[in-house]
Amino acid sequence: MPQLRKDLTSRTWVVIASERGKRPHDFKVVPDQKKGEGNCPFCPGHEGETPPEVLALGRGEITPDIPGWKVRIVPNKFPALSQESVEPSFRDGPLVQRPGIGVHEVLVESPDHNSTFGTHSQEQMEQILGAMISRIKQLRADSRLEYVQLFKNVGRTAGASLEHTHCQLIATPIVPPVVDEELRCAHFYYEQYHSCVWCDLLTKAHENGLVVEASPHFAVICPFASRVPYQMLILPTRHGGEFESISQNELADLAAVLRRTVRKLEVAFNSPPYNLQWHISPLHEPGDYDRYFHWHLELLPRLTIAAGFELGSGIYINPTAPELAAQELREVKIDATTGI
Numbered sequence: 046m047p048q049l050r051k052d053l054t055s056r057t058w059v060v061i062a063s064e065r066g067k068r069p070h071d072f073k074v075v076p077d078q079k080k081g082e083g084n085c086p087f088c089p090g091h092e093g094e095t096p097p098e099v100l101a102l103g104r105g106e107i108t109p110d111i112p113g114w115k116v117r118i119v120p121n122k123f124p125a126l127s128q129e130s131v132e133p134s135f136r137d138g139p140l141v142q143r144p145g146i147g148v149h150e151v152l153v154e155s156p157d158h159n160s161t162f163g164t165h166s167q168e169q170m171e172q173i174l175g176a177m178i179s180r181i182k183q184l185r186a187d188s189r190l191e192y193v194q195l196f197k198n199v200g201r202t203a204g205a206s207l208e209h210t211h212c213q214l215i216a217t218p219i220v221p222p223v224v225d226e227e228l229r230c231a232h233f234y235y236e237q238y239h240s241c242v243w244c245d246l247l248t249k250a251h252e253n254g255l256v257v258e259a260s261p262h263f264a265v266i267c268p269f270a271s272r273v274p275y276q277m278l279i280l281p282t283r284h285g286g287e288f289e290s291i292s293q294n295e296l297a298d299l300a301a302v303l304r305r306t307v308r309k310l311e312v313a314f315n316s317p318p319y320n321l322q323w324h325i326s327p328l329h330e331p332g333d334y335d336r337y338f339h340w341h342l343e344l345l346p347r348l349t350i351a352a353g354f355e356l357g358s359g360i361y362i363n364p365t366a367p368e369l370a371a372q373e374l375r376e377v378k379i380d381a382t383t384g385i
């Protein structure tokens with residue numbers, strides 16, 4: 046029978062339509078036709094086609110914007126927000142407009158056009174996470190910025206416009222509403238139960254068969270109120286708000302967990318489109334949110350399409366119970382060839 050479940054971190058509700066029990070083979074994923082390396086601006090040798098890099102790892106040279114890099118961060122050619130925005134503030138009664146100050150950058154994960162989070166080497170994945178952390182630390186110095194949203198879109202239906210493996214980073218002058226809502230929910234939960242909502246969700250996930258993998262420093266779970274089939278939450282087992290404060294051991298473990306988790310998706314669903322997003326603490330928010338905010342990654346496979354009911358009501362209908370999803374994902378055999 047269908048159940049309504051409340052997501053404690055967003056106050057949204059989901060309908061778990063478990064009688065549908067959709068398993069991996071019920072989702073027909075048609076992989077995008079790849080155009081290949083050809084004229085890709087992110088491939089080595091094409092560095093001049095992107096704006097000048099802001100960070101590059103792995104290249105021994107001092108000269109920027111030449112091949113030899115392992116990971117490269119460049120400004121987005123068509124930024125959603127810009128550090129140079131000079132649009133004046135404007136107010137007309139209730140209407141508010143502020144300058145679109147911010148940063149929009151692309152992290153090119155690898156010189157290899159076709160590699161993925163599921164096939165990068167362990168060393169490559171660690172460099173990617175290291176580059177993200179360096180950039181977040183640099184952006185904290187800009188007092189105009191309040192938040193750094195790291196995310197990754199894979200596949201056209203998930204919003205990726207370039208196929209070369211990459212992540213994006215958008216720093217905003219406000220705390221985005223989704224994160225603000227998570228902070229409020231977590232604060233409310235803390236006041237009520239005197240503990241962190243994510244720490245408690247992890248304990249409950251262990252009790253209820255929702256854990257896909259538990260590594261030394263991280264856990265991958267299918268959230269109790271998963272909005273979409275095979276949604277996953279990657280949580281550090283050590284409570285904390287700052288992604289960039291992880292130790293070298295934790296970083297290496299996260300790299301391995303991410304590689305295995307994405308590889309499982311690729312194997313089970315024939316490389317489906319997905320969105321991966323980081324939720325980390327705001328850059329300058331005063332207060333004691335570190336007591337109740339717990340940074341995490343949300344992985345949302347795009348196997349179903351949100352339609353009128355979801356968009357109109359904010360209630361999601363999920364045809365795969367997260368308990369079933371976790372069980373299926375635990376059983377996915379990932380190939381040994383990637384060394385995972």
Ligand SMILES: [Zn+2]
Binds near residue numbers: 082086088158
């Ligand atoms: Zn490329």
Ligand SMILES: [Zn+2]
Binds near residue numbers: 284
């Ligand atoms: Zn916690």
Ligand SMILES: [Zn+2]
Binds near residue numbers: 227324341343
């Ligand atoms: Zn979140």
